[in-house]
Amino acid sequence: MKSSLVLLGCAMLALAGSADVRATITQELPINDSAIMDGIPRNLSEFGFFQDPKGRVPHGNLISYELNTPLYSDGADKLRYVYVPAGGRIDASGDGLLQFPVGSAIIKTFAFGEGETQRYIETRVLLNRADGWLALPYRWNDDQTEARLALAGARIPITRPDGEEISYRVPNKNQCKTCHSKNGDVIPIGPKVRNLPGEFLKGLAERGFIGTLPAGLEQLPVWGDDSASNGKLARAYLDVNCAHCHQPGGSASNSGLDLRWEQGDPHAIGIRKPPVAAGRGAGGHKVSIAPGDASASILVYRMESNDPGVAMPELGRSTTDDQAVAVMRKWIEEMPTS
Amino acid sequence: MIRVTAAAMLLATASTAWAETHRISPGEGAQERLQEALILAQPGDTVVLEAGRFELTDGLSLDVDGVTLRGAGMDASVLDFTNQAGSGEGLLITSDHVTLRNFAVENAKGDGIKSKGADQIIYHALRVEWTNGPDASNGAYGIYPVEASNILVQDSIVRGASDAGIYVGQSENIIVRRNYVYENVAGIEIENSNFAEVTHNIAGRNTGGILVFDLPGLPKVGGGNVVVANNIVASNNTDNFAPEGNIVAAVPYGTGVMVMANKGVQVVNNAFEDNLTSHIMLIAYIQEYDDERYEPRPVDVLIAGNSYGAGGSAPDIAGGEMIAAAFGGALPPILTDGLHKRLSIEDTVPVISLGMERVGQSRAEAKPQLINALAAADTARFAPVTLPEGMEARVQ
Numbered sequence: 176m177k178s179s180l181v182l183l184g185c186a187m188l189a190l191a192g193s194a195d196v197r198a199t200i201t202q203e204l205p206i207n208d209s210a211i212m213d214g215i216p217r218n219l220s221e222f223g224f225f226q227d228p229k230g231r232v233p234h235g236n237l238i239s240y241e242l243n244t245p246l247y248s249d250g251a252d253k254l255r256y257v258y259v260p261a262g263g264r265i266d267a268s269g270d271g272l273l274q275f276p277v278g279s280a281i282i283k284t285f286a287f288g289e290g291e292t293q294r295y296i297e298t299r300v301l302l303n304r305a306d307g308w309l310a311l312p313y314r315w316n317d318d319q320t321e322a323r324l325a326l327a328g329a330r331i332p333i334t335r336p337d338g339e340e341i342s343y344r345v346p347n348k349n350q351c352k353t354c355h356s357k358n359g360d361v362i363p364i365g366p367k368v369r370n371l372p373g374e375f376l377k378g379l380a381e382r383g384f385i386g387t388l389p390a391g392l393e394q395l396p397v398w399g400d401d402s403a404s405n406g407k408l409a410r411a412y413l414d415v416n417c418a419h420c421h422q423p424g425g426s427a428s429n430s431g432l433d434l435r436w437e438q439g440d441p442h443a444i445g446i447r448k449p450p451v452a453a454g455r456g457a458g459g460h461k462v463s464i465a466p467g468d469a470s471a472s473i474l475v476y477r478m479e480s481n482d483p484g485v486a487m488p489e490l491g492r493s494t495t496d497d498q499a500v501a502v503m504r505k506w507i508e509e510m511p512t513s
Numbered sequence: 514m515i516r517v518t519a520a521a522m523l524l525a526t527a528s529t530a531w532a533e534t535h536r537i538s539p540g541e542g543a544q545e546r547l548q549e550a551l552i553l554a555q556p557g558d559t560v561v562l563e564a565g566r567f568e569l570t571d572g573l574s575l576d577v578d579g580v581t582l583r584g585a586g587m588d589a590s591v592l593d594f595t596n597q598a599g600s601g602e603g604l605l606i607t608s609d610h611v612t613l614r615n616f617a618v619e620n621a622k623g624d625g626i627k628s629k630g631a632d633q634i635i636y637h638a639l640r641v642e643w644t645n646g647p648d649a650s651n652g653a654y655g656i657y658p659v660e661a662s663n664i665l666v667q668d669s670i671v672r673g674a675s676d677a678g679i680y681v682g683q684s685e686n687i688i689v690r691r692n693y694v695y696e697n698v699a700g701i702e703i704e705n706s707n708f709a710e711v712t713h714n715i716a717g718r719n720t721g722g723i724l725v726f727d728l729p730g731l732p733k734v735g736g737g738n739v740v741v742a743n744n745i746v747a748s749n750n751t752d753n754f755a756p757e758g759n760i761v762a763a764v765p766y767g768t769g770v771m772v773m774a775n776k777g778v779q780v781v782n783n784a785f786e787d788n789l790t791s792h793i794m795l796i797a798y799i800q801e802y803d804d805e806r807y808e809p810r811p812v813d814v815l816i817a818g819n820s821y822g823a824g825g826s827a828p829d830i831a832g833g834e835m836i837a838a839a840f841g842g843a844l845p846p847i848l849t850d851g852l853h854k855r856l857s858i859e860d861t862v863p864v865i866s867l868g869m870e871r872v873g874q875s876r877a878e879a880k881p882q883l884i885n886a887l888a889a890a891d892t893a894r895f896a897p898v899t900l901p902e903g904m905e906a907r908v909q
Contacts, residue, residue: 461758483600
C-alpha cells in the first residue's frame with residue numbers, strides 16, 4: 176500500500192507540468208476512510224482527498240459546493256468540498272445544518288490569486304468521527320507541494336491580489352473549535368440548508384445521500400446580489416459571520432447576543448442592547464445597534480476595527496470587510512428610530 | 514522536589530493515565546511550542562512555563578480537561594502579549610478541572626485570562642497586569658471566569674483592567690480570596706452569579722473596590738447569595754477610565770462596595786478606609802430593560818461588623834458636594850438610592866438614602882435623608898461556599 180502510494184506520488188510529480196493531470200490518472204486510489212476516523216495525520220495528502228500532491232485535483236468522491244453568503248476571511252477564495260462515505264445518508268430536515276453521517280468530511284482550502292498565480296495558504300478539514308467532529312488545520316508549504324498539520328496555527332505575511340499586505344492567521348486547533356462549537360461540541364457551521372444553492376442539494380439527492388429535498392432552500396441571498404434586499408443581506412451576513420459564536424450554546428453565549436437568521440427578538444439581535452463584557456470593544460457606544468445611527472452602534476464599530484481586543488469576529492480576519500460594513504451601516508440607518 | 518513530583522504523579526495515576534510534564538522555555542518559536550503543548554497535553558498532564566519572558570503574537574488556548582499550567586512564579590514566568598496581533602484574550606480556557614498557577618499575563622489586547630464553561634477551575638498565584646496602569650485602551654477583564662460552576666481565584670494580583678480586575682460572571686459556587694487588586698476600574702466584580710464568597714482580598718486604588726451586580730437580558734439572570742467579608746477596601750479613588758457604554762463606566766470614583774440588584778448579599782467584617790464617595794452603596798438598575806425574570810432592586814442585603822474609616826468627603830455623584838456639605842462635609846458611610854427591599858444594617862453608622870421612590874425616576878428628584886438602620890432582611894449568615902472534594906488539594 177505504502178510503496179504504491181510513493182510510486183503514484185512520483186508519477187504525479189513527473190506529470191505535474193502536464194495540462195490535465197486528471198486525464199492521465201486511470202485508476203483512482205480510494206479516499207482513506209481510516210484517516211478520517213482515527214489518528215491525526217501529519218500531512219493532508221494522507222487523507223487521499225486529492226489526486227495530486229498539490230491538492231488541485233479533487234477525488235471523484237468529493238462534491239464541491241459554495242454558499243450563498245460566505246464567511247469573510249480577509250478576502251481569501253475558498254474551495255469547499257464535502258465527502259460522504261458510500262451508503263451514508265445525510266439528514267436534511269429543517270433549514271439549518273445538514274446532519275452528516277459518521278465518516279464524512281468537509282474540506283476547505285483558502286487561496287489567494289487566480290490561475291497560474293493562485294496560491295494555497297491552508298486547508299482546513301472537519302472529520303465526523305464516532306465521538307464527534309474534529310477540526311484540523313493544514314498549512315501549505317512555500318513550494319505548494321504539500322500541506323502539513325499546523326496544530327498550533329501560524330501567522331503568515333501575505334500580499335493580496337489587490338496589493339494589500341496582510342498578516343494572515345491560520346487558526347490553531349483550539350481556535351477552530353472556538354467558532355465550530357455548540358454546547359462544547361465541535362460542529363460544522365457553513366452547510367446550512369438555507370444558505371446552500373439548491374443545485375448542490377439536488378446533486379446530493381441524485382447521488383442518494385439525501386431523500387426528499389428539505390423546504391426552506393436558499394433563503395439567504397447571494398452575497399453581492401444587487402437585487403437582494405439590504406435587510407436580508409445584513410441578517411444573512413450576521414448569520415454566517417457572527418452567529419456561530421453569538422447564539423445560545425455558542426462561544427459568545429454569555430453576551431446574550433443572538434445573531435441567528437431565525438432570531439426575531441430585536442433586543443436579542445442587539446437593537447438597543449447594552450454591552451455586557453465588551454470593555455473597550457464598546458468604543459464609547461451604549462448599545463450594539465442604535466436604530467438610525469450606525470456610527471453609534473457597537474456592532475459597526477467592532478466590524479470596522481482591526482485592533483485585536485476590539486475587532487469582531489475575534490478570529491479569522493485582520494482586514495475590514497468594507498462591503499459588509501456598508502450593508503450594515505445602511506441597514507441600521509434605515510431602521511425606524513421609534 | 515523530585516520526591517514531591519513523583520508523589521503527585523502517583524496520585525494522578527490513580528485516576529488517569531501516566532501524567533506527563535511538558536517543559537516549555539521562552540525564546541524562538543515560543544508561541545507555536547507552547548500552543549502545541551497545550552493542544553497535545555493529555556488529562557492529568559502539567560505544562561511548565563520555565564522562567565523568562567514569553568513574547569507572544571497571538572492568543573493562547575487550552576481545551577483539554579485536567580491540565581495544569583504552571584510557571585516558576587508570578588514575576589518569573591511572564592506571558593507577554595504586548596505584540597499580540599489576534600484573539601480576544603491572552604489565554605482562553607474552555608475545559609474543566611484546569612489549574613493555572615504561578616505565572617503572569619501582561620498587556621493582553623483584550624481580556625487577560627478568560628475561562629468559559631470551564632468547571633472546577635483554579636486561578637492561583639497569578640499576576641495579570643497592564644503595565645502602563647489605568648488606561649482606557651487596556652483590556653477589559655484581568656481574570657475572567659464565566660458560565661461555570663466551582664471557581665477558585667486566590668493569591669493573585671491584577672492591575673490596570675479597564676473594566677474589572679477579577680470578574681466572575683454567570684456562574685455558581687465561587688471563592689475569590691486573598692487577592693490584591695489595584696488600579697482597575699472595578700477591583701472585583703461578581704455579576705449574575707450565585708453562591709459566591711469574596712473574602713480576605715485587598716481592593717485598593719481602583720475606581721470601585723468590590724461590585725456585586727445583576728444585569729437583565731443575559732442567559733443567566735438573578736444573582737444572589739453573595740458574601741463580601743473580611744476584605745480591606747481602601748482608597749478606591751481612581752478616576753473612572755472604563756470606555757463609555759460599559760456598565761462599570763457609571764461607577765463613581767470613591768466607591769468601596771457597590772451592590773446593584775441581586776437577592777441576598779452580605780457585606781460583613783470588612784475594613785473600609787478613604788473611599789471618597791461612599792464605603793457601601795446600594796442601588797437599583799435604572800436603565801430600560803425587557804426581561805420578566807429580572808428584579809432591578811437589591812433585595813435582602815445584610816451589612817454587619819464592618820469598620821469604617823474616613824471617606825465620603827468628595828462624593829462623585831450628582832449634587833454630591835451639596836449633600837456632603839449638608840451632612841457636615843462628608844457623606845455617611847452607607848448610601849442607598851432608597852430602592853432596596855429588605856435591608857438589615859447591624860453597624861451603628863449613619864445611613865443616607867437618596868429617597869428614590871420608583872425604578873427609573875430621575876435622580877434630580879432625589880430627596881436625600883438619613884434613614885434608620887432597618888432590620889428587615891434575614892440576618893442568618895450564609896453557609897460557607899464549599900468546593901468539590903479534592904479541588905483545593907490541587908494547589909496545596
